[in-house]
Amino acid sequence: MRSRTKGFGTFYLSLFFVVLYFPVLSVILYSFNSSPSTAKWAGFTLDWYRELFSDGVIGQSFKTSIQVALLTSVLSAVLGTAAAIISLSVSKRVEKTIQGVMILPLLVPEVALGISLLIFFTALGLPFGHLTLVLSHSLFCVPYIYIMVQLRLKEIDKSVIEAARDLGATRGQTIRTIIIPLVMPSIITASLLALAMSLDDVVISSYMSGPRSTTLPVHIFSMMRVGVTPKINALCTLILVGTFFIVGLGQLAGKKNRIKEEF
């Protein structure tokens, strides 16, 4: 009886993961198909990748995406970490306020947030482009960094911070020499997550992109609406590889952290 349910569990789980990853794997597979249609497999080719690299528009939007994502993750890391560290020393009520404000961007549906920012920035007369993209992306990245850094801060023994003060460190020195180094792995992981989220965002970016600064996902979205082409498959595959690279870096940072923490 027990082993039968266990067998069923393994079967169900395996089936679920197959379905979960099948669409993704299909995209990768068909990026190497020499036929432009998914109707048949016509042999292996790298033509689509070649075509991709010669596409100037994609190159441009890729550059925009990377620039925006890097700026966003740095800005968000600074803001999110600062907010988390400040939360340590404020009163309970102010801490609750910070938490509430942080949750806000995550609660408003993306479409609503996107168009409200569109209307707001239009009214302010801000030029749409890198600036608006970074500002809007930071809105949904800062909360994640804040949450992740705060979780790590809560794990730090409070008396370690007290010990630093006791040994003569000022508040600033304590933050620089003790708190930041201890939460660094979390900051790195969270920044990488922010990087990935910024690189992936379609909805908000579609309102924030300027005439000459379209992000890659917005461009891909418009390509997909036109129709299926293996070029999209190739592009998606490359993005996937890039993402795995980022995830790998994040795992590495996490692992290093864990080794240090094992007492």
Place this chain on the structure above:
Amino acid sequence: MKTLRRNMLAIPIIVWIGLLVGTPLIFVFVLSFLSRDNLGNIVVAFTLDNYKRIFDPIYIRVFFNSFLLATLTGLVTLLIGYPVAYITSGLNPKRRAVSIALIMLPFWLSSLLRTYGWIILLGNTGIINNILVGLNIIEKPLNMMYKFGTTLVGTAYMLIPFMIIAIFNSVDKLDRSYLEASYDLGAGRLKTFFNITIPLTLPGIFGGFTLVFIPALGLFFISDLLGGGKTIFLGNLINTQVTKGRNRPLGAAFSILMIVLVLVVLFIYSRAAKREEGGLFQ
């Protein structure tokens, strides 16, 4: 005194996010009471027209579609995701870590990529049709794209990790001795599952449902790509009103409606969560 000075440090952070989220929302709120002229320019005159138009049968239909999609997405992800979370929580540590990693990984993958995968699978010349025709199970390709169901599949696929994680956290906290007590008292596996496990993991179910329901209302690119714009949802409507229809006030009114809907869901969730908590200790 000291705390007061430290509290001041929080002001820039609160202002930063408050300014970037709060003010735009106020703008949208104000805009939803304005109208536009024929050229799409905003006319500054108070009107409730935008809200009245919501009750236009066409828009009621849109509203209903969105609500249906979000609710069904919640149910589908719950039915498929619950066993995944439950089974994962019972695995040995090594397999469990692998399973959790596999559940979490899609968070990192491009959402467009994941949606596009379904186009490749479900299209008329897509992989599933190719296989079915190739095996002579069907003669003509099935028409699976551009339907309500296609959007549902895409949305559920996109959001199921949220549901699983929420339930997993709840199932994992479940004290297994309750289950043993139930077996000990003579209840069968099924009875125990429905009488003990499900009620005790209700907070996770509510949480997961909320986490899935809210984004399901607004993911317009999925219905654009998989639904082909045949069924119109709130997200698509807002998007077209703002970008193509040049009727921003109406788009704003629908955004406010969407936010209100989210608030209602959150309110119900917090009430339910509170009651559950109280229930456990009473």
Place this chain on the structure above:
Amino acid sequence: MGKSLLSLTGINKYYDKNHILKDVSFEVIDGEFLTFLGPSGCGKTTLLRCIAGLEEIDSGDILLKGQSIKGLSPNKRNVNTVFQNYSLFPHLNVYDNIAYGPRVKKSMAGDELKTKITDMLELVQMSGYEERMPNQLSGGEKQRIAIARALINEPDILLLDEPLGALDLKLRKHMQRELAHLQEKTGTTFIYVTHDQDEALNMSHRIAVIEKGRIQQLGSPREIYNNPRNLFVASFIGDRNIRKVKILEGGEGFAKVELGSNIIDIRCVHEAQHPCKSGDTAILAIHTDKMQVSCHEMPNSIKGIVTSIHFAGSQTRIDVDVDGEDMIVIEYLKNECECKVGDPVYLVWEETGAVLLPLEDSEDPRGFEEGDAV
């Protein structure tokens, strides 16, 4: 006695509505080993943290070398703390942990710092551990590094917050001796917090017994042990038989009291507070280990009947029924009186082992107020 180094006057501290420290005043003498001893929740750790500057006081003043340090943040006070869980910086190795204080204060650098750290490691017998990370150290080793890290700053006072609490019994005994030795060697004033009476009695020059936010008694270990000032101190330190007695006749340092059917002479200490007046009810406290069972009637003894005898290795515990109430006698040496259960016996005691205490309102000698936070 040396000169006063630290002086606390009228310290009060509240956590919300809980009154944690109540009008605490005392002096710390330069070079002494002072221990705050009390049950958990009595306020001893809070008091230590107030001296360190980790808690703010609500009223009163703290003078270090005659200068008020009230309101100064911890980094501006020349006192250092050894925390209960050591609190070594997990991301720094032993060398950098010890160098932390001099570096942030920029008080030492280069070769001077290096030499000093070598000296410090030698002092705590941890030479050669410079490169180790905290997670590679045992509890006792962490403890020594934490002490070195504090002492390198040459603090006026070293504050130790139950530093041996996390160690096992054997290591704790060893570290007790080492700490006392270290204090002697460096001449640094130590303020030590513990709930363990043995630790306090073993190491300290003076002990402050604290309960419910007040100092109940401050004195040398011998004084505290032999001449408790009140019922709390008597019952917290050492094991005593505690009885209510009636004073029949007050005298010069002695009083004649009535315990059931026995009439005995008992020492009166602290006469100023407790005049041992005839007719008063008082509390008699006798150390269980300063009593002896005798088979023959003795002068100034208590008559009773043996109800049980427990042999426990180095000691024997004998329960004696005295007029319906149990008295416990702990004997370490073999007694010539070979009594059996049911035998009538006579209890005698060393003169310093028994004391008369004032009767207090509280009936339960160990009753703690609710809401006392640690």
